[in-house]
Amino acid sequence: MPRYALIAEPDRHRAAGLLSLVRQEGLEGVVARDGAEAQDLVRLRGAPTLLVTDLALPRVDGFALLAWLRGRSDASDTAVMVVTAFDELRVRAWQLKDALGIHALLSRRAGPEAMRDGMRRALAGQLAGHGQLELDAEVEQRRLARIDELKLVEPGLPDAGLQELVAEVAQAFGVPVALLTLVLGDRQWFKAHVGLPPALAKDRGTPRDWSFCHHVVQGREAMVVPDATRHPVFRDNPLVRDGIVGSYAGAPLIASTGDVLGSLCVIDTRTLMLGPEDLAALRELAGRVAEDLEYTTLRGRTRPAAPRPPAATEPVLTEAAALALVREAVSALAVPVLVVAPGRKPFAANAALAELLGLPEDRLSGMPFDSLRQHVASLTADPGGTLRRLDLAAEGSRGVDLTLSLERPQPRGVRWVARPFLVPGGVAQLLSLMDLSGGADLEAQRERLLRQDALTGLDTRRVGEERLAKEIGRCRREGLPVSLVLVDLVELGDINHSRGFDAGDEALRELARRAEGLCPPPGFAVRWTGGSFLLALPGADAVAAEAVRQRLHDAPGPPGWVSIAVTVQGEEDPNGTLDRAHAALARAKPERKPAIQKD
Structure with a gap:
C-alpha cells in the first residue's frame, strides 16, 4: 500500500495544519478539497495509509466517502481519522464507526495535541475520541440574547431588500430555494426566503429539530449536504421525506460579538454540485449579510429623531x-x-x-x-x-x-x-x-x-459526473429524455501486449474521436475509466441512443469494443442510471455479439 496520508478538507488553512501533523508521522500528505477529488486521488494512487476527513465535504460528503472507501479491496488497512465541527454528525459517525472503519473521531475544537494523539492512535489501530454532544448552554443563551437585542425577529412581511438579496443568491448559485434563517430556541425563522412551498412560506419557519441551519449555528462553520436523501443524519428529516430538501449548503451569520445568529443557505431538490470555491463564496456572502443586518439594526435604533443636516447625510451607494x-x-x-x-x-x-x-x-x-x-x-x-x-x-x-x-x-x-x-x-x-x-x-x-484526460483531451469522469447531473436536471425541468452510451475498448490489453502501448494509446484516441463526433452540444463524451468512455445524450430517447450506438460501430475499421445504451428512467438518480449502465456493459462483454463486435 502506498505510504501516504489523504486529507479531505475544504479549508486550506486547516489542511495545512493537518499536513504538518501527518508529515511528523513520516507520511507524505496529499490534500483533496472535496469528497469527489478524494475519490479521484484514491483511484489514481490506491488507498492511503491514513485518511483524515471532515464529514461535511462538498460534492461527496464524508459519510459517502468512507462507505465508498470501505468498498475497495485495497482499503482494509486504511486508518481513518474524522475531524468535524458538527456535533450531531460526529455522534452519528460514532454510531457507525465499526461499519465505516473509523479509528479516531474528534471535534474541530480539539487542540493540536489532541489531534496529534488521535492521529497516532488511528495509525496504531486504536480508538480515539467520543460520540457525545458538546453543548454549551451559556453560549446558546448569549446567542439568543443577541438576536433579541438586535430585534431581528419582526412581524409582517419580509423586508423587500432582503427578499431581493436571497433571490439574487438563489440565481447566483443556480438553485430554486435560498433562505436567510435565524435559529431561535425551538424553531428556525425565515427572515427572508425565495422558492419555498406555500405552507412553509406562510409559517416562515419550521421546528428547530428539522433545521439544517441549526447544525451550521452549532458548528459555527459552513456546511454542505450534497445528497440529503442518502445522508445517515438527514435522510429521515421531514423536509427531506417530503421532497422539499434534496441537498443543502449554508454558511453562518456571525455577529461582531462572535455570536452566530443563523445561516444564509441554498437548497435544491436534487444533488447539489457545489465545490469548495462555491462554499467559500457562500461563506463570504453570509459574512457580509451578517454585517449589514447588525449595522442596519443598530443604525436604525440610534438614528436621531431630527433630520441631520445635508453635510452629515449618509450617501446612498448605488450599483453604478x-x-x-x-x-x-x-x-x-x-x-x-x-x-x-x-x-x-x-x-x-x-x-x-x-x-x-x-x-x-x-x-x-x-x-x-x-x-x-x-x-x-x-x-x-x-x-x-x-x-x-x-x-x-x-x-x-x-x-x-x-x-x-x-x-x-x-x-x-x-x-x-x-x-x-x-x-x-x-x-x-x-x-x-x-x-x-x-x-x-x-x-x-x-x-x-x-x-482533463491528457491522452484523449476529453473530460475526466469527475467532470463528466458534474455535467451529467446538471444535464439530467435541466432535461427534467424541460420535459426531455436523457440517454447514455457506455463503450469499452475490450481489446486494449491485447493491443498493448501484441502491438505495444503506443498502438493502445492510438486506439483510445481513435475511440475518443469517434465518441466526441457523435455527441454534438449539449451532448458530450468522457474518458470514464482506463478503456471505457461515456457518451451523454441529453434530449435523446432510447431509439435515438441506440442509433448513436450503432453509428459508433458502423464506422470503418475494426473497433474491438463493446457498448450499451441506457435511458434515464423517470426521476431515477443519476447514480442509479450509471449502475444500470455498468451492469449492462458487464453482461455485454462476455457475449461479444457480432452486432457489437466487427472483425
Whole structure:
C-alpha cells in the first residue's frame, strides 16, 4: 500500500495544519478539497495509509466517502481519522464507526495535541475520541440574547431588500430555494426566503429539530449536504421525506460579538454540485449579510429623531457607484482582472487583461460575456472543448476555478478564477486570469490532470459526473429524455501486449474521436475509466441512443469494443442510471455479439 496520508478538507488553512501533523508521522500528505477529488486521488494512487476527513465535504460528503472507501479491496488497512465541527454528525459517525472503519473521531475544537494523539492512535489501530454532544448552554443563551437585542425577529412581511438579496443568491448559485434563517430556541425563522412551498412560506419557519441551519449555528462553520436523501443524519428529516430538501449548503451569520445568529443557505431538490470555491463564496456572502443586518439594526435604533443636516447625510451607494469604485481599484492592479456587473455584463477591465488576451482595453469592457468566452476559447488549441468547459463553469455564475492552456498571443497556462460579490444591484463577479507560465504551479497541474484526460483531451469522469447531473436536471425541468452510451475498448490489453502501448494509446484516441463526433452540444463524451468512455445524450430517447450506438460501430475499421445504451428512467438518480449502465456493459462483454463486435 502506498505510504501516504489523504486529507479531505475544504479549508486550506486547516489542511495545512493537518499536513504538518501527518508529515511528523513520516507520511507524505496529499490534500483533496472535496469528497469527489478524494475519490479521484484514491483511484489514481490506491488507498492511503491514513485518511483524515471532515464529514461535511462538498460534492461527496464524508459519510459517502468512507462507505465508498470501505468498498475497495485495497482499503482494509486504511486508518481513518474524522475531524468535524458538527456535533450531531460526529455522534452519528460514532454510531457507525465499526461499519465505516473509523479509528479516531474528534471535534474541530480539539487542540493540536489532541489531534496529534488521535492521529497516532488511528495509525496504531486504536480508538480515539467520543460520540457525545458538546453543548454549551451559556453560549446558546448569549446567542439568543443577541438576536433579541438586535430585534431581528419582526412581524409582517419580509423586508423587500432582503427578499431581493436571497433571490439574487438563489440565481447566483443556480438553485430554486435560498433562505436567510435565524435559529431561535425551538424553531428556525425565515427572515427572508425565495422558492419555498406555500405552507412553509406562510409559517416562515419550521421546528428547530428539522433545521439544517441549526447544525451550521452549532458548528459555527459552513456546511454542505450534497445528497440529503442518502445522508445517515438527514435522510429521515421531514423536509427531506417530503421532497422539499434534496441537498443543502449554508454558511453562518456571525455577529461582531462572535455570536452566530443563523445561516444564509441554498437548497435544491436534487444533488447539489457545489465545490469548495462555491462554499467559500457562500461563506463570504453570509459574512457580509451578517454585517449589514447588525449595522442596519443598530443604525436604525440610534438614528436621531431630527433630520441631520445635508453635510452629515449618509450617501446612498448605488450599483453604478459601487462598480465605479471597483473600476478604480481594478485599473491599478498588475494582474489581469475583469469586473462583470449583475446580469453578466462586462463592466471594467484593466490593461493587464487586455495584454494577456490580445484585445484593446476599451473593447473588453463593452464585450458581451458570451463573446468574451468565445474569444478566450479561440486562443486555445481546442476551442470547442474549452468553450464547453467555460460554458459549464458559467452556468450558475458561482465561484469558478479552472485552468486553461492558451496558444495565442503566446503559449502560456492561465487560471480562470471568478468570485461573486454583492453590490446594491445584485451579485457581480470579479474575474481574473492568472498567468501560470512564470513558474510551476503543482496544484494547477493536479487540477488539470483531474479534470482533463491528457491522452484523449476529453473530460475526466469527475467532470463528466458534474455535467451529467446538471444535464439530467435541466432535461427534467424541460420535459426531455436523457440517454447514455457506455463503450469499452475490450481489446486494449491485447493491443498493448501484441502491438505495444503506443498502438493502445492510438486506439483510445481513435475511440475518443469517434465518441466526441457523435455527441454534438449539449451532448458530450468522457474518458470514464482506463478503456471505457461515456457518451451523454441529453434530449435523446432510447431509439435515438441506440442509433448513436450503432453509428459508433458502423464506422470503418475494426473497433474491438463493446457498448450499451441506457435511458434515464423517470426521476431515477443519476447514480442509479450509471449502475444500470455498468451492469449492462458487464453482461455485454462476455457475449461479444457480432452486432457489437466487427472483425
